[in-house]
Amino acid sequence: MTLKLAAALVATTALIGASGVAQAETYKIGITQNNVGVDSYQTTYEKAFIAAADENENVEAVVLDAGGDVARQIAQIQDLIQQNVDAIIIWPTNGKAVVPAVRKAHQAGIPVIVTNSNIAEEGLQFIASFSGPDNITQGARSAELMCEGLDGKGKIVQISGQPGYTTAIERAKGFEDRLPEVCPDVELMETQPGDWNREKSQRVMESFLVKYDEIDGVYAGDDNMGVGALNAAKAAGRAGDIAFVGATNFAVGYEAMARGEYYGSIYQSPVDDAEAALKTALDVLAGKDVPALNYFDTPKITKANMDEFDKPVF
Secondary structure, three states: OOOHHHHHHHHHHHOOOOOOOOOOOOOOEEEEEOOOOOOHHHHHHHHHHHHHHHHHHOOEEEEEOOOHHHHHHHHHHHHHOOOOOOOOEEEEOOOOOOOOHHHHHHHHOEEEEEEOOOOOHHHHHHEEEEEOOHHHHHHHHHOOOOOOHHHHEEEEEEEEEEOOOOOHHHHHHHHHHHHHHOEEEEEEEEEEOOOOOOOHHHHHHHHHHHHHOOOOOOOOOOHHHHHHHHHHHHHOOHHHEEEEOOOOOOOOHHHOOOOOOEEEEOOOOHHHHHHHHHHHHHHOOOEEEEEEEEEEEEEEOOOOOOOHHOOOOO
């Protein structure tokens, strides 16, 4: 237990009155995010986090955005350490590059909660908990969806997320490891990054369509990129021959699924993501037993079961 966390627990215990009920402690919690402006998931996450913090009178939140810049995020972590916040939540811009800064927070006695996308393995010893989706499982479930969509055989391409970003790495790994297990007759021909961006992913898919006469399926790290690929295929008159599968369901993917243009995805809520991160931080500060990997479930979604899920708000 860190000295700072131990002190917080002692202070909380000291506030217990004759009634046996502890008075609530106010915590200053800082969060540094990856890149709020890059996609609607991260924008919705930020709004949900601010709303959850505002609703809790015992939380003072310092909300920062790295804008996709690793150096800026490292500087933000250092600034939060200087502010002597009670906990730091980090959505890493790069899972490896931020490890030294996370170690400094740990050495300062400030618990660090990693949200959405985990840091590199060598940094796990310096964090209190990871809160978010199991990206390996998401990738594996997407492989299963692709197998279903292709009836077990075909040639596919992959559009991955931001290079060096843990979520992108893990979703690709989960997919690539699971695909040959469930569909040995499906060939992954090539992978190119779409950087979580719809327009870039559309350009990547345009190049794939020129390069390959036969493409039976497209796996994208999220539906934002998947719909970019769909738009390119529609423009080329080839969309009807291709199964599109994503790893996080966006509103545009949900709508395309309803039209029968998009085979399937993985359901993940940015609101749940944000609220889980804040709750994990508060549980750590309260001295509760928090899992090192605090995952929330992300089920498969296709046209067959989409009525069971609310349309994403991002």
